[in-house]
Amino acid sequence: MNFKHSLITSIALAAIAGTAVAQTVRIGNQGDALSMDPHSLNESLQLSVTGNVYEGLVARDKDLRLVPALATSWKQTSPTVWRFELRKGVKFHDGKPFTADDVLFSFARAAGEGSDMQSYTNDFKQVRKVGDSAIEIETKTPFPILPDLLALVYIMSKPWAEENQATRPVDRRKGIENAASFRSNGTGPYRLRERQPNVKTSFVRNGSYWGKIEGNVVNVEYTPIGNDATRVAALLSGQVDVIEPVPLQDVARINASGKSKVLQGPELRTIFLGMDQKRDELLYSNVKGKNPFKDKRVRQAFYQAIDINTIQRVVMRGASKPTALMVGPGINGFDAAMNTRLPYDPDAARKLLADAGYPNGFEVGMNCPNDRYVNDGDICQAVAANLAKIGVKVNLQAETKGTYFPKILKRDTSFYLLGWTPGTYDSHNALNALMRCVDDKGSGQFNLGSYCNPKVDELTLKIQSETDKPKRDAMIKEAFKLHADDVGHLPLHQQALAWGVASNVQLVQLADNFMPFRFMSVK
Structure with missing residues (x-):
């Protein structure tokens, strides 16, 4: 860091200290954000971390309501065109002004090669400037919920990206890195101060932020602590102030410590299993020449072999809600009347396998993270044990989310576990990203097993443009029923949030598991 930059930072910190107590919050999380590039991974932890540095045209408040951010207002000027008035006087952290060109650049970058955010932009037809302080987004079909898509499409500085050879996103699939992975330049309430991947990332309050920062926290230190016991010990000893998640077996101990408490609440995320339904032969199986998962009977056998109630009781210690749907309560279009799982029935599962031509079962590889969701590795082990009872040998590969x-x-x-929170809090998001047939524009971008039903696709497009809520809800119900009848995925549960927080720290726990630094205060 040069002297001039150090002086500017010191002056900014001094200014902050004059109006708020210069406080530090230390966060210990089971995993790290894999990159500082806001378009490189559509994962809530990464978007939560980078969302303190970068902003979208719109944002979410403490109640997850849509509020203005880099756009001050928006309106639909025709069925396929939305106009956004841009906020004036905003500067990026390097001092350059925020302009309409940055918005056009960022949307093109999010839609481009290597981006993990294409499912948010796949139905854009054109993004264009209207003068210097407005932009228009034209969509391929009417899209009444378009503004809801944009809260997580963060805006980058076009000049900064060009100067730092970061005009394309960091591509996690290819292991490609660039300057945006380790440095950042947003408009948000916090600046990135230091990035040490998998060690520590630190942030400092943006003294020239255009908006209000409600909390008094100046410095944030974010440290990945993968080991559950170590993470809890760090909280109880005062080495960190916040941990996420709290191991379920330690909730009572933390609450009884007198030093910390556990904040618990429902989360919007659904945990599910996916299966490769496209390849003619699975990559990881002893079945050669065909793909068992193309047969609905095999998919249903897997579903009915999973003892979800025991997983809820033993693995999740009651902190989950078994589900039959790919979205949960709190998501627009969720229908509790449809939320009835197929019964747990190993005998029926064995018969389905036999009818499909696998009376002795088969072997299949299963991929699972062990540091991303609550008890994710243990869930996969339980599923593997359940499937063993019907003759399926699961070769489980559980690993850090970084790989x-x-x-x-x-x-x-061939077989994997994933969690999904619809970034729009609407069922269309899950349909578009998880259940739509895969194309090269972003449709079905996270439909990693390539499930495909043209009728679901047709309904997804109709749901996108329908403004009559009863009609829209009926179409969502129909799409979900088609997917359920196909056994397109194996939904498991919605997990509960559990954050450990020191007694002198105040923050807001959001149901999407985002952790905005601007709401944090130290007493």
Whole structure:
């Protein structure tokens, strides 16, 4: 860091200290953000971390309601055109002004090669400037919920990206890195101060932020602590102030410590299993010459072999809600009347396998993260044990998300576990990203097993443009029923949030598991 930059930072910190107590919050999480590039991975942990540095045209408040951010207002000027008025006087962290050109650049970058955010932009037809302070987004078909898509499409500085050879996103599938992976330049309430991947990432309050920062926290230190016991010990000893997630077996101990408490609440994320339904032969199986997962009977056998109630009781210690749907309560279009799982029935599962031509079962590889979701490795072990009872031998590969995500995002998998929170809090997001037939524009971008039903696709497009809520809800119900009848995925549960927080720290726990630094205060 040069002297001039150091002086500017010191002056900014001094200014902050004059109006708020210069406080530090230390966060210990089971995993790290894999990159500082806001378009490189559509994963909530990464978007939560980078969302403190970068912003979208719109944002979410403490109640997850849509609010203005880099756009001050928006309106639909025709069925396929939305106009956004841009906020004036905003500067990036390097001092350059925020302009309409940055918005056009960022949307093109998010839609381009290597981006993991294409499912948010796949139905854009054109993004164009309207003068210097407005942009228009034209979509291929009417898209009444378009603004809801944009909260997680963060805006980057076009000049900064060009100067730092970062005009394309970091591609996690190919292991390609660039300057945006380790440095950042957003408009958000916090600046990136230091990035040490898998060790520590530190942030400092942006003293020239255009908006209000409600909390008094100046410095944030984010440290990945993968070991559950170590993470809890760090909280109880005062080495960190916040941990996420709290191991379920340690909730009572933390609450009884007198030093910390556990914040628990429902999460919007659904945990599910996916299967390769496209290849003629699975990559990881002893079945040669054909793909068992192309047979609905095999998929249903796997479903009915999973003892979800025991997983809820033993693995999740009650902190989950078994589900039959790919979205949960709190998501627009969720229908509790449809949320009835196929019964757990190993005998029926064995018969289905036999009817499909696998009376003795078969072997299959399974990919699973062990540091991304609550008890994810244990869930996969339980599923493997359940499937063993019907003759299926699961060769489980559980690994850190740093290697897991690049692997499965390349579709280098036969059977995998994933979690999904619709970034729009609407069922269309899950349909478009998880259940739509895969194309090269972003449709079905996270449909990693390539499930495909043209009728579901047709309904997804209709749902996208329908403004009549009863009609829209009916179409969502129909699409979900088609997917369920196909056994397109194996939904498991919605997990519960559990954050450990020191007694002198106040923060807001959001149901999407995002952790905005701007709401944090130290007493």
